[in-house]
Amino acid sequence: QSALTQPPSASGSPGQSVTISCTGTSSDVGGYNYVSWYQQHPGKAPKLMIYEVTKRPSGVPDRFSGSKSGNTASLTVSGLRAEDEATYYCNSYAGNTNYVFGTGTEVTVL
């Protein structure tokens, strides 16, 4: 099972928006509406930001939103803030009780 493909980096100025893509196949991202996104600050555990493609857990700001088209899922962070600087990972169900993570995208707030 190959990792989902994410761009290595993305950046934006405070207040701007940044969108991160997560590309898989019809066997994972394209086959199920079970994409989740995680934020990881250096030295910390990942934190759930989005689940089931578009849903936000309680406590996650509505600046974070998710979407999916075909085999590609996306995370958009609007109104960028300094604390959004982190690495973001997508995850998808891949069938047969198997789960695959993305390669990770480091977001820099300029």
Added chain:
Amino acid sequence: QVQLQESGPGLVKPSQTLSLTCTVSGGSISSDTYYWSWIRQHPGKGLEWVGFIYYSGSTYYNPSLKSRVTISVDTSNNQFSLNLNSVTAADTAVYYCARTVTTPPYFDYWGQGTLVTVSS
């Protein structure tokens, strides 16, 4: 508030077995709503799902690790454990335990992680 805490040796010799335990507090490991997962992260790299266990003892493993992994559960102590045998330097990683919602599937609570180094 659910909390998870990993424990175990930080150094394992090559060819030996890596053993970690995750202690769950603030919630019951016997809930039928959750799986209990192990996820690892190689130094400076991305995340890799290792596998998970249901409170009943049913297990599901990453196919790439399946031949070397065993996950077990101890409901009386609200703990679950990971054994990874025949380790090599490639198994050096931070190991996280995480609560996993069954449907839709996602990892909602994570432990802080523990670094395990494989070295002689």
